[in-house]
Amino acid sequence: MQRIRLRYAKRGPLRFTSHRDFARAFERALRRAAVPIAFSQGFTPHPKISYASAAPTGVGSEAEYLEIGLQTETDPEELRVALDAALSPGLDVLEAVPAGAGSLADRIDASLWRLELFEVTPATAQEAVTAFLAAGEVLVERMTKQGRRTFDARAAVVRCMVVTEPDLPSGAGGVPCAIIDLVVRQVTPAVRPDDVLSGLRVVAGLEPPVPVRVTRLAQGTLTAQGEIVDPLEADRQGVGIGGH
């Protein structure tokens, strides 16, 4: 069985696709593209697909990952093109690489998120971020399946900074928009961008008037320098050798 890892994006309106919605759409895309997917053994065979941690519903992503098993050797780039065409525009398959040793999950321990706060000035955002980073602990609340939970949103945050990129659209009609880049470690319970936003409210009373747009820009292995290494990097070294 050949194993191939894919990186895909959830863009624009389709960021409202939930993980379950995506999984259904992906299985249909495999059939649309006639991908020779491998199936599990047993009474009700399931296609061999395993997902790395999926971005929450409503959050866009440029860096979602999954791995599939194939019955017959398939060219990764042809596979990428066929699957991308088989999915709705906005669910875009960006890269396909034959899987190397080790698991995808083991190579992912942090994410880089971009937060776009419309109608918030960079200065206001900076104040809140400074207060957040200065705090030793920021307790926030979230509803979970087990009920309301209180936990620390600060410790998992590796980096949180207001960025200024002149080429980024700053909202329509000159409305200010603060942009925050955020690196968060994968911990339990998970600290999501939403929780950090709750934290900014707790420490500095930051309440964006319109919903904050969140996009996952990267996920992967966190280096000592606080950088994130693409989990397909190690597999990419093996391109040319082919699959197994």
Next chain:
Amino acid sequence: MSVSSVFPQLEQLLPRVSKPIQYVGGELGAVVKDWDATTVRWALMYPDAYEVGLPNQGVQILYEVLNEQPDVLAERTYAVWPDLEALMKEHGVPQFTVDAHRPVKAFDVLGLSFATELGYTNMLSALDLAQIPLESKDRTVDHPIVLAGGHASFNPEPIADFIDAAVLGDGEEAVLEITGIIREWKAEGRPGGRDEILLRLARTESIYVPRFYDVDYLPDGRIQRVVPNRPDVPFRVAKRTTMDLDAWPYPKKPLVPLAETVHERYAVEIFRGCTRGCRFCQAGMITRPVRERSITTVGQMVKEGLEFSGYSEVGLLSLSSADHSEIGDMCSGLAQQYADTNVSLSLPSTRVDAFNIELAQELSRNGRRTGLTFAPEGGSERIRKVINKMVTKEDLIRTVVTAYSNGWRQVKLYFMCGLPSETDEDVLEIADMAHEVIRAGREAAGTKDIRCTVSIGGFVPKPHTPFQWAKMDTPEVIDGRLRMLKQAINSDRSLGRAIGFRYHDGEPSLIEGLLSRGDRRVGKVIRRVWEKGGRFDGWSEHFSYARWVEACTEVLPDLGVDLDWYTTREREETEVLPWDHLDSGLDKDWLWQDWQDSMSEFEQDDCRWTPCFDCGVCPSMDTEIQIGPTGKKLLPLTPVNGLRVPV
């Protein structure tokens, strides 16, 4: 005049509502066209939640047929849930289409498909959100033509104030004809305004424009007559019938949603119409004659539909699929073609005979066994004669036992409660039948581990059926019978344990009855209910019987009628019914005779296998039965090599 997307405003609201994906579109098969490059623009609405509306075949077919026209644009809109409705009102976001998020108000036509009358309040919400006046008389030339279709439009009188026009029957050709009329009128510079375009539609004699007809009432509240109020529209409006379904193989590119919906499958209509003659069944009466799609067209549609959609389930739909003249070859052919795949095939199985089980077995060859459902509809032999469902108790037991001995462990049985002339005994016999099914089933299967589910719904008399004159039972009577039935099923502990019992209580059925056989006066009730917050009346968690009763009490007495008058009152032969000026092809005298036959428990055969019994449809509509067999077979599929890059 170009029209911009409301998505930027909507997008701000979506993080705050449940299941936002249902509002963003992006389905496979969805079409977005340049607004300015088109001349006639349709917004198609299924007035229920997206998860129910998206799979609707009617809307999908019309969407595709319309969008195939280069100068025509069709988009879809669905009822928004109350959470989003409140936010849209607060932020001034109008009712939008999911395809390009254009405001519904900007389209030429808002076409609503009413599979059930319980969508009427959702239509009012949509009009209100769209900023279109609720009543036809208040609209100007710049508002869309609000057009009703679907089975409920065979009596659109309760919504006559809110719609501009209604189309009866098959839509494929009707939407193209309407498009042509609008195209021409627009090219001429919209002469004569709204009245003129509606008049042009009415002159086709198959589009009903309520404003051109007046209803007079008798002092006792009954209708005296319904007559045109101008000389140039027809006295009666006829239904449409699309002949030769092979020429209309839609949907070719089914809409495949990202959101989860009630049906995740590629559905092919294998024939349209039904002449079994079940007297309660409006669909079977108004869709005559039977028109089959041939085995080869069905095979082609399944192949292309699966390749396009990526679905792994196929539904072979119709009103009674086992009756297709080539159903045996169709099932074995498809089962063979998809034997080595994960595709599952299903046939909604309601016919009570062993042949049905053979078909089900054929379809489950590749391992996936779908449920078996039989619909005896009535508990006693007597009531089954009344409703013309010709099946004996012995047939049913034999059929179900065959299913159990062939490995099925679970069957579902469908019944109705509140049928004309029904007594407690008729309903209690359902318990005997279910007990007998389990007893015989355990013996046949050699195990105690079998189950059956009794599912029972309330009977609603519908226009254009022999039961259009019948009285309904009150919710108290219905609920009382259901309680007795439940007790009777559980009276034997051992057998009762193996029988599931599902029912709908009588209250929603009574309201459906009001809306089905109502006249124009009922429109005031619908509006009042909507003003009091009525939405999603097809959903038990949203439906409020008290709200409907209250609205009836407030509105109807001034009009000299009440809820009972519409529902629990039997009509006489000479009474003018609200839909008498709408022609389904069925001869009213024949319907009356069939109603009389029903009360004397006299059965009526199927005209596919016995001589014509003069229901009136074929001669008056200039149609004929179109059935096979063609004698053709499905050939094995050539296996695909390599990847397929969908376009």
